[in-house]
Each structure stands twice: as structure tokens, then as C-alpha cells.
Amino acid sequence: MGNKKLAIINGRRVLVDATTRIRQDSDREYNQARNQKQSDYIKFYHSTEWSHTREQVLTRDNGMCQRCGLAATLVDHIIPSEDDWDNRLDQDNLQSLCRDCHYWKTRRETIKRKKGLTRAMTITVLAGYPGSGKSTYVTDHAGPHDLIYDYDRLMAALTGQPMHQGNIDVNDYIQLIYEMLLRKLKAEQTFANVWIVLTYPDDKLDSLLASQDVRHIMLDTSRDECIQRLNHDKRDVVQLLKVLDKIDKLKSESKFDKFKIVSNEKRKNNSNFSFK
Ligand SMILES: [Zn+2]
Missing domain, CATH: 3.40.50.300 (P-loop containing nucleotide triphosphate hydrolases)
Incomplete structure (x- = not known):
């Protein structure tokens, strides 16, 4: 095994051969895009519009989880906001959920994403x-x-x-x-x-x-x-x-x-x- 060095590629720390040249420019672009996306996210979930919309949806749903009927603790995007960012405040796409139901929904979505179940539909x-x-x-x-x-x-x-x-x-x-x-x-x-x-x-x-x-x-x-x-x-x-x-x-x-x-x-x- 030759000499190794630590490099950060696409935001991850990895060991590479000491001779490998790291494409720092594209890495920087990637990180900038990622940080921008994350800060848009954080801004959105801290915004007044979101907290108003959230309250309205909880009231509309009588504070009940729309899957199991127990007390709802959060408001969920039926189509994940990252897939439909423009409509993130559309109340038709929002539902009140309890923590458990939200956990399972997110898990299913993550599995689906990882499997890459996409077809030319x-x-x-x-x-x-x-x-x-x-x-x-x-x-x-x-x-x-x-x-x-x-x-x-x-x-x-x-x-x-x-x-x-x-x-x-x-x-x-x-x-x-x-x-x-x-x-x-x-x-x-x-x-x-x-x-x-x-x-x-x-x-x-x-x-x-x-x-x-x-x-x-x-x-x-x-x-x-x-x-x-x-x-x-x-x-x-x-x-x-x-x-x-x-x-x-x-x-x-x-x-x-x-x-x-x-x-x-x-x-x-x-x-x-x-x-x-
Ligand atoms: Zn529930």
C-alpha cells in the first residue's frame, strides 16, 4: 500500500493515494449548492409563513394524525418538500401526523429513494x-x-x-x-x-x-x-x-x-x- 492522504470529496472524508489530485473547484461548487439548499430548508422551517400554515393545517385536521387518529405532533408534506419545493405551502399537500406515522412514512420514502425505483413513466x-x-x-x-x-x-x-x-x-x-x-x-x-x-x-x-x-x-x-x-x-x-x-x-x-x-x-x- 502506497502513501495515503486524507481528502474531502463531496463533503465526505476519504483516504486517497497521496498522488491523487483533488478537483477542488467542483467540490467547492457541490458544497456551496448543498449549503445553500440546507440554509433554504432551515429558513423555511423557521419562517412565519410556515408556522401559520402549520397551525392552520393542525386546526383543519382537528389535531388528529391523518393516518392513525392519535394526537398529531407535526405537519407533513404528502409529496416531500424537496420533490416539490414550489408548493411547500400548499395546504392540499399537507397533513397532520403523529411522530410514529411520520417516522414510517419517511422511512418508506428513503428506502424508495435508495432503491432508485425510477422508470421512464x-x-x-x-x-x-x-x-x-x-x-x-x-x-x-x-x-x-x-x-x-x-x-x-x-x-x-x-x-x-x-x-x-x-x-x-x-x-x-x-x-x-x-x-x-x-x-x-x-x-x-x-x-x-x-x-x-x-x-x-x-x-x-x-x-x-x-x-x-x-x-x-x-x-x-x-x-x-x-x-x-x-x-x-x-x-x-x-x-x-x-x-x-x-x-x-x-x-x-x-x-x-x-x-x-x-x-x-x-x-x-x-x-x-x-x-x-
Ligand atoms: Zn399516527
């Missing part, structure tokens, strides 16, 4: 006519690292009822899941694909997920074929015709312009078969 928004085969299209195309939001399937799962026979009172709960999902997806890179099945385009989704890779598609199933299918499946066609009309109206107002039309071949073959 694509979010596909699939909208259009009821009966056009959206749910089937998604299950035909989804893979093992995907996340699916599908209103009809969630309704069936949450009510234990067959598809399309939900309970309208559960609607609010599905809406809550949808909103939380969008908020979390904003800083997510865990999935290969995220599939969001909607009826109408959603501007809120588009603005919330503006930083993500989002594509919009609709199926080429014709209006007549959809109506035929809805009748065949004994759905409430009178009610659903209003939905079809609204979609046609939105189309005429260019609200579907960014949706790329994709072929629904597989479904078509199946439906031809079942109608023969």
Missing part, C-alpha cells in the same frame, strides 16, 4: 364514449409495473357490485381517490405506465401533471357500435345517450383535439363474434 389518459371498450383496452395493454385508474372498476371494487351497477353515494369516495392519485403522480416515477380511464377530458389533470409524460388517446369505436354494445349489455341507454351527446359536443368544441385516435381491433373482433 408514461401516463396515458383514455377518454371517450361509454361502451367503446376503454376498460378492456387498458387491461389488454397494461403490464406488471403499471397503475390503472378506472372509475367503473373502482366502483365495482368498492361496492362489491357487478360492473356498471354501483351506488351513487360511493361517487365522492372515488373522486377523492382520483384527486389524491393525481397529486401523488405529480412526483412519481415508480410505474412503467399509468392508465387513467375517463369519460371527458380533464383540464385539472393536464395542468397538475404538466411536468409528466402524458399522452391522450381515444378509441375508434363508432357511436353506433357503442350504442349497440350498451344495449347488448343492458345498460341505461337513455341516460348514457346524454353522455354520448356531451362527448360529441366537446368534440365539436375541439376539446378532444389532443386525443389521438387508436384502433380497438381486438374488441371489434370480439364484438363481431358475439353479435353473429
